[in-house]
Amino acid sequence: MTIATVLRPTSLAEAAAALADTTGSVRIVGAGTAADWAGSPEPADVVLSTTALTGVIVHNPGDMTVAVRAGTPLRELNAMLAVHGQRVASDAARVDLGATIGGLVATADAGPSALVYGCLRDLVIGATVMLADGTVARTGGHVIKNVAGYDLAKLVHGCHGTLALIAELVLRLHPLPGATSTVRLIGSLADSAEAARAVLASPLEPVACEWSNGALLVRLAGTPGALPARLATLLGSAARRLDAAEQEAAWAAHAALVAGPGSRPHVDRAVLRVGARPSRLPAVIAELTSELGATGVTAGLATGVGTVTLPADPDVVARAHQLVYGVGGSSMLRSRPPGCVAPAWGPAPSAIEVLRAVQAELDPRGRLGAGRFHPWM
Amino acid sequence: MTRIDATAQRGFDRVLGAENVISDRARLRSYECDGLTGYRVIPALVLLPRTAEQVAAAVRVCAEHGITFVARGAGTGLSGGALPVADGVVISLQRLRRVLAVDPVDRLAVLEPGVTNLEITKAAAPYGLYYAPDPSSQQVCTIGGNVAENSGGAHCLKYGFTTNHVLALEVVLADGSVVTLGGDTTEQLGPDLRGVFLGSEGTLGIATKVTVRLLRTPEAVRTLLADFPSVAAAGEVVSDIIAGGIVPAAVEMMDTLAIEAAEAAVCAGYTLGVPAALVVELDGPAQECHNQFERVKAICEAHGCTRLHIAADAEERAAIWRGRKSAFAAVGRISPDYFVQDGVVPRTRLAEVLSRIGEMGEAVGLRVANVFHAGDGNLHPLVLYDASAGETARAEKLSAEIAELCVELGGSLSGEHGIGTDKACSMPKMFSEADLELMGRVRDAFDPGGLCNPGKLLPTPRLCGERPGKYRPHPLEAAGVIERL
Amino acid sequence: MSTPSAFDPHRPPSRELLDDCVHCGFCLPTCPTYQLWGEEMDSPRGRIYLMSLAEQGEIGLDGALHEHIDACLGCMACVSSCPSGVRYDRLLEAVRPQLERNVPRSRSDRLFRNVIFALFPHRRRLQVAAAIGVVYQKLRGLPAMARLTERVAGMGATFARLAALEALLPPVRLRDAFAALPERIPAAGTARRRVALLTGCVQDVFFHQVNVATARVLAAEGCEVLVPRHQHCCGALELHSGRELSAIARAQRTIATFEKLPVDAIITNVAGCGSSMKQYGELLADDPAWATRAAAFSATVRDVHEVLAELEPVAPRHPVRARVVYHDACHLGHAQGVRAQPRAVLRTVPGLRLVEAAETELCCGSAGIYNLVAPDAAAELGARKAANIRAAHPDLVVTANPGCLLQLRRHLAATSGDAFVPLMHPVQVLDASIRGTAPAMD
Incomplete structure (x- = not known):
């Protein structure tokens, strides 16, 4: 087995060169928080790390958009945006583990609040990607509303390191909510399903509604003035509003299960x-x-x-x-022990031929991410 | 002009029934354009399938004979996306308009492509649910067309576009095979091909079944109509609302001319003569909505709002929206001819782009009416002209320049109308050779024969002249099926 | 070099009106034939496109244009839904006479249409037909006659049309068919208005009780009602079918009959008649001898609900406890814009609950003579309308046009197995409420 060359480009040009100047198979890695997800990667000649491809390119608070290099950890990005009362509205469990924004997109990861804000595919408005031959291409743009051309950022959402390297992303931002509260309703999964149905049919508009550890967690976001009254309708003998520390702990516990x-x-x-x-x-x-x-x-x-x-x-x-x-x-x-040979995927989707054709067009030699979609392609 | 051979014609007759194949010239001509009448091409045939199976069967006949096809919904598009191809067929989806399912528990609906946008909400309403994207043409435009264009609407600032609400698509590919993109949830099995298909303007296949998410009807909706002494003042209001951490359901702006047109059409209660009017709508849980609405009112007043009309009931709210949504078509009442433009700028550059548009209009002696989704920077300048006075070319040029100005300011060529035929040649202004080539490769992956709505979205040398850079022979050309003249 | 227009020079559709259409398609969902067939040519936008091509000489009048204009119900829902203010009504009324003049119809089509126009606008002939109808309806109860009807119905297009005519025939009391209102009905109490009433042809023969109710209600609300004895058909059916010459003759006769009456308003309780009489001004605009008179006449024409809605109610109402669906007749709602007034008038009745059916803007398929000449399409629309109405669970359905009443009666009955839904004209409900009687449901 050959020892892979590890490349850690610090700029778009270096990243392009990393691809254009090498031959052989390439495994793209970020923070490594999902390295063991999806199909097991085949041994690669080159490991291309995005961890030095970091930093905000442009943030205009008035437009509520940010352009950022893909290796930037979302946790860090959000800390910076919080100063402006803004955030990328994704709460995937890996964010707190240091996952990069590019990695979160490549793995199509999402957290509980995808219920309201959507997945990252809904928040990415533009991307710069790099093909296996080093070609740099942009898709989308810097404005929230844009239908010019194919939305190829979608193509890398869930690509797991195949098809192209995600080099830069443009994201739409949301305001940080004035207040967030969580109610815990103790109950079995089956009972909680009924409870969740009632919550969803009510005007509460929860931003998350998750069952874990024997209870339904309903998270509401809004203004400090209005939130207590909204929550009140939910409370009861088996339902309690969590205080700030409990709230944080409950969602951390949820994230730990997901991880x-x-x-x-x-x-x-x-x-x-x-x-x-x-x-x-x-x-x-x-x-x-x-x-x-x-x-x-x-x-x-x-x-x-x-x-x-x-x-x-x-x-x-x-x-x-x-x-x-x-x-x-x-x-x-998702994550499993080293050497686990359990099948990562179920039956191939009906559009597998299209996926193969896309790969043949974008990465005809199959350099990127071999094994991730085993046995589909 | 029909260059479809007899075997192919028999094939269509066989799969659809001859009575569902239009071949006489006069009738074909009623399909020669969509909502953008400046471009007209008479198709060789129009096919009227009733089922998804018939669509797939018809596409298979096309694939077998190398016939290009253009899917058509209600024909309301404003970029010539459904413009037929001579020697090709138009596949009308207007007979596939069943609401196949509304599931109030999982809050989704399954639709045939010809169902109108508004019908989805009508079907969902008994369950207290609705379908969020609401393009101005929602009473007419179909979900199939919305999928092709990734349509937005006035409320997309808060709720997003078609792509954010479609879970799954059943698609007939160019070879006639049928695949499903997406699934019952947002979990993906590999790259988001569903998302690639959305907004692909009919160039990657034909959607024959669409699964959409439904949202709960908000508890409260508050709408106000505010007049301002200047466009700049109205623009500042929008900035302050956003800076205040409020995400309104909609923020729409209209200028004097647009107001005049809308009032002439529907008498919605707008003030004639004011420089700018804003429609701001908030929705959500009642108390949250109320709190934010009070803040919005204060912001309007702080910027010298000259009249603040708050819709008292659903009827008044509907009237305000009727005025806004009829504005495009209503411009016909104040000008014999007009071009509708659709560009996007970063919201913070709204005032700048508007003053530039004003100057550009003045310089060539044409009036420009402005209707726009101020919250997301999506402009719809309407260039007014009189064809009989020979102003067409000047107006067309001005309109195209406005779109390109948007790109120059860091925005986009199109926010919702699409590229279609109209703007394909402007694409190199926004995208590099490499960007476009990547799009071309994706297109080839879906449709290697180039049969699906050719000539749309991507610039072609035939339409736009040769561009520098490597030329990739069309697969049909490489295969000797077609040759360049 | 442009080719000459395919239209003849006598009042062709004007280029300006054609150019008003910006092809936005907002008319599509409200067009009944587009709803049925989903073809561009059978939408208002498509029809205007064909007219425009003909006006430019790019297509002829026969073929596509003729067929798709014939297929139009003339419901004018597109006029209501058009944001650009396209006058499809005017375009249609310009094109139909052109086609009638210039495109020969097949022999059977021509004969059938001649039968219709030899019958409907003529009150006396209708009375005879009604008399025959009474006998026929009695005979129809006999099994042999029913079998014959079925056989005839199965014999192709022309017979399908005859079958459609038969299926529409309302049950008529002979006494009503030959009855007439007095020439003057005094107002109850102080007269607030003096009005003249058009009694109509079909209306007076088949729905005489509606005229009686109209006169009573108007009188009760303080109107002195004049009913000219020698009035004739207003020409609505002919006007809407492109039979321009006879429509003009009828318009002139009607103007002459009514214009000399010293009244505040000329009232009709029939949607189709109202829309045609309001159009006389346009119809006769080119005739110097008639233009002014016609315009003055049209300005005086009011639908009965318009007048009732204006008058503060004075006659006490008794409760009518019923869920009521008001069906908008196209020629009232779309052509005259009278939608709110009938509802407002019905709301003056205590206990009455108005409910809206789905697709209120969509035509029921009656559309003048449409359900006679295009029975299949009309039947499909009728069934759809009936289903929408049934879904609203009304106790009573009201509408202000005899064509709609006949069509709805047929299709509400056709979905048998469901509860019987009585049909009336709104003024009959008001009349019953004022008189304190149960509505005489037919």
Whole structure:
């Protein structure tokens, strides 16, 4: 096995050169918080790290947009934006682990507040990408509203290091909410599904609605003046408003479940990300729990997106994919122990031929991210 | 003019029934343009399928015979995106207009492409739900067209565009195969091809089934109409609202001429003669909405608002929106002819771009009416002219210059109308050779034969003249199917 | 070099009016034929496009233009929905006579249309037809007759049209068909207005009770009502079908009958008649002998609901406890813009709850003679309208046009198995409320 060359470009030009001046396979890495997600990467000749491709390119608070280099950790970016009362409205669990904005986009990661703000695909308004031959191309722009040309930022959202390197991103920003509160409603997953349905049918407009650790967490954002009265309707014997510290702890605990036990040796568990219609999610999670011993459940009862931790056994994971696909959902394996050979993906999507054709056009020699979509392409 | 051979014609007749294939010239001509009538091409045939299966079957006939096809919804597009191709067919989706499902629990709807935007909300309303994107033509334009154009609307500042609300698409690809892009949730299996397809203007395939998210109807909606002594003052109000951390559902601005036109059309209660009017709408939980609305009112007053009209009920609110949404078409009442432009600038450069537009109009002696989505910097300058006075060329030039000015100011050629036929040749102003080539490669991946709505969105040497840079032969050309003249 | 217009020089559609259309398509969803067929040529925008091509000489009058103009119901929903103010009504009324003059119809089509126009505008012939109809309706109860009707209905397009005519025939009481109102009905109490009433042809024969109710309600609300004895058809059906010459003759006769009356308003309770009489000014604008008289006449014409809505109610109302759907007749709503007034008038009735059906702007398919000449399309629209109305669960449906009443009766009945839904003219409800009787539901 060859030892990979590690390149750590500090500019667009260096990054382009890193691709243009090398041959052979390339694995793109960021902060490494999702290195063990999706298909296992094949050994690469070049490891291209984005961690030096950092910093804000331009931030105009009045326009509520920011252009940033892709290796910038979102946590740092948001700390800088907070000074202006703004943020990139993504609360993916990995953000606090130091995930880069480019990495979050490449892995299509999202957190509970995607319910209201959407995933990063909804927040990215422009991108600079680099093809395997070093070609630099831009898509989108610096304005929120823009339909000129194909929206190719979407193509790298969830590309897992294939197709192209994400070098720069332009994002739309949201104001920081004046106040945020969380109500915890103790209850089983099935009961919480009913409770979530009622919350969603009410005028509360929660920004997150997640079940984990035996309770439904409903997060509301708004103005300090109006929030207490809005919350009041939710409170009851099994439902309590969390104070600031409790709120932080509850969501940190949720994030910890999403992140899973991590890919440490001797931890024989893997995290499966699951998407299914909200009405079908509780049942499929119940099956994963009873049949396959899933633990560490988080269930987005409004988004239909959840995570479970499973034994890192290929048959168990294959069966889990099957169960999720059985209800029309989709699933992807996230972090798992080194050497785990469980299938990362379920059956190939119907558009797999298009995906292969896109790869053939953009990266005809298949240099980037080989193995990530095994066995699809 | 019909150069579709008899075998292909029989193929269409077989899959659709001959009565659903239009071939007589007079009838074909009613399909020769969409909402942008400046471009007209008579198609060889118009196909009227009723089902997704028929669409796929018709596309297979096209693929078999190398016939280009253009999908058409309600034909309301303003960039010539549904302009037919001579020797090609138009596939009208106006007979696929069933609402296939409304699921109030999972808050989604499944639609055929010919369902109008407004019908989605009508179908969802009994459950207290609605479909958020609301282009001004929402009563007419179809979800299929919205998907092709990634349509926005007045409320996209807060709620986003079609792409933010479509979960899944069933798509007929150029070879007639049927695939699903996206799924029941936002979780993705690999790159977001759904997102690539959205806004691709019919060049990557035909959407035959669309799954959209529905939102809960907000508890409260507050709308105000405020008059200002200058466009600049109105612009400052918008900046202050945004700086105050408020994300209004909509912020719309109209200038004197646009107000005059809208009033002539629908008598919505706008003040004639004022330099600028703002429509600000907030929605959400009642108390939040109320608090923010009070702040918006204070901001309006602080900037010298000369009249503040707050909609007292749903009817008054509807009247305000009727005025705004009819503004384009209503301009016909104050000018014999006009071009609608659609450009975007960073919101902070609104005042600058408006004064530049004013100067440019004055310099060539043409009036420009302005209607725009002020919250997101999306301008719709309407260049007024009189064709019978020979002003057409001048007006067209001014309109194109305004779009390019937007790019120069860091914005975009189009915020919602799309590139289509109209702006394909301006694309190199906004995108580099490499950017466009990447788009071209993606197009080739979806449609290697170039059969899907050719000549739209991307500049072609045939339409725009040769550009410097490497020329990639068209696959059909490489295959000897077509040759360059 | 432009080719000459395909239209003849007698009042062709004007280029200015054609150019008003900016092709935005806002008319599409309200156009009944576009809703049915989803074809551009059968939308207002498409029809205007074809007219425009013909005006430029690029297509002829026969073929596409003729067929798609024929397929238009003339409901004018597009006029209501057009943000650019395109006068499709004027364009259609310019084009239809052109087609009638210049494009020969097939023999059977011509004969059928001649039958219609030999019958409908003529009160006496209608009375005879009604008499035959009474006999026929009795006979229809016999199994042999029913079988014959079915056989006839299965014999192709012309017979389909005859079957459509048969299916529409309302149950008529012979006494009503031959009845006439007195020439003067005094106001109850102090007269607030003096008005003349057009009793109509179809209306007076098939819906005489509506005229009776109209006269009673107007009188109760303080109107002295004059009913000229020698009035004739106003020409609405012919005007809307492009039979310009006979429409003009009828217009002149109607003007002559009414203009000498010393009245504040000339009132009609029929949507189609109102819209045509309000148009006399335009119809006769080119005739120096008639232009002024016609304009003056048209300015005096009012729909009965317009007058009632203006008058502060004086007659006490008794409650009518019912959920009521008001169906907008196209020629009242779209052509005259009278939508609020009938609803306002109905709201003066205590206990009455107005409910709106879906797709109020969409035509029921009656459209003058449309349900006779295009029975399939009309039936589809009728069924759709009936389904929308049923979904609103009314106890009673009201509408102010005999064509709509006939069409709705047929289609509300056709969805049998559902509850019977009575149909009336709004003034009949008001009349019942004022008189304190239960509405006489037919």
